[in-house]
Amino acid sequence: MAQLLPDDVLADILGRLPPRSLALSRCACRAWRNVVDSRDMLCADLLLPHALGGIFYNLKDAAPSSRFLAHPSVRDAIPGFLDDYTHEDEVHGHCNGLLLLKDSVANPATQQWASLPPRPSLYMGNKYYATCGSHLVYDPAVSPHYQVVSIPYDNPCKSKQELDPTREKSVEWPPSPLRLLVFSSRTGQWEEMPFLREGDPTWAAVASIPSGFQVDQCYAVYWQQQLYAYWKADSIMRYTRSSWFILI
C-alpha cells in the first residue's frame, strides 16, 4: 500500500525522519530509494553535528605548525591528540570532520587515525609531474570510505630538479584524460585514475601561467559530492567521480 503513494507524499513522509531512519527506509525498496536519492534527502548537512567543537589553524612562521583552538572541555576530551598526530606536522586539509595530515588521515572526534602509504610518482606521457597538494574527499552520506585526491600541477616549483625542463609551454594543459593519483580507504592503495574533460577545450590552448607564479599552497573544497580545486592563478577545477571541468 505504501508503494502506491505519490512520490511527493512519500517524500513528505520520509523527509520527516531523522537521518538514520531515513537511511534504513531507503533500503525498503527501489521506489523509496529513488525518492530519497532524487531529492538529495540524505545530505551530509543532515548527518554531521552542527555544533563547532574547535578550529585548527596553521601558523605560517619559520616552523609551520597547526594549533587547535577550542574550549578547554573539548581539548580535554581529545587529550594528546595534537601531540600524537600532528607533531612536526601540519593539518593539510579537512573534509566533513576528517583531517588530512602529511602522511595520515585522522578523526579528532574518535581519535582514530590511519597512515597513508607512500604516494607513487605520477607520469603522463613519459614525463614526471609534481603533485602539489592532496585533497580529502569524505562524505558520510555517500560512503563510509574516504579518498585522497592528489592533483598534478603544471607549474612546478622551480627548485625541483627532476622535472623535465624541455616540456613545451604551448601544449594543451591539462590533457584529457587527466590522470590523478587517488587513494581510497576502501582498497588502502593509491591508484592512477583517468579523469575526462567536460566542456570546451579551447581555454587551455596556451600555458598562460604568470611567470614566477609558484604553487606553494593549493586550496580545495568538497561540496555536494564534487571537489572544487583552486588551480593556478586564475582557474578553479571541479572534479567529479570520473571527470573534471574548468569553471573560470
Add this chain to the structure above:
Amino acid sequence: MEVDKGKGEAEETRKVAEADRDTVTLKSSDGKLFEVSKEAAARLSTVLAGMIAGGSIDDNGTDLKQIGSEALENVVDYCNKHANSIPSAALISSSISFNTAPFKEPEEWERKFVDRLSHDALFDLVEAANFLGMERLLDVTCHKISEMMKGKSPDQIREVFNIKNDYTKEELEEIRQELAWAFYDD
C-alpha cells in the same frame, strides 16, 4: 470541469440556490453521499475551495471518483471536527514540499483522529488529503506515518507497510555498505 456548459438562465438560478446553501454534498467513488460545511471545505481544501468558487459543485453530490467512501467519511469527519478549532490551513502550512514548511505538532484531537485509523484507512486518507489539497490533514497524516517508521529496521518497515523487497541480494549488500553507519548499533 463543466467547462462546456452554457451560461443559461437555469444555471444562474442553480448557482444562486447553491450559494445560499451552507453545506456541499460530496460523492465517493462508490456512490455514497456526504454533507460537509461549505465554509470548512473551502478553508481546509484548496481543491474544494476552487470548485466552490468556480461553481462546479453539484447539488446532487459532487463526484470525487478518486476517493472511496471510508476515506471520504474520514475527510468529512476531519472537516467537521476542525470547523471551530483552527483558523486557516493556509496559515499553518504554506507548502507541502519536504523539510521547508514549518510543521506544527498535531493537536490532541488530531492525534486521536489518526491514531484510531487502520493502516489501510490511514494510507487512503493521506491520498485523499493529497488529492483534495488539504495541507493540514496531509501534514498530520504524513507525521503519523513517519512516526510509524522511526526506529524500525528495513525488514520491519517492509512488514508494517506491506512492501515487497525488490532488491537483489547483491544490491542490498551494496546499499548496506553505502550507508554502513546507519546499521551500526549504538
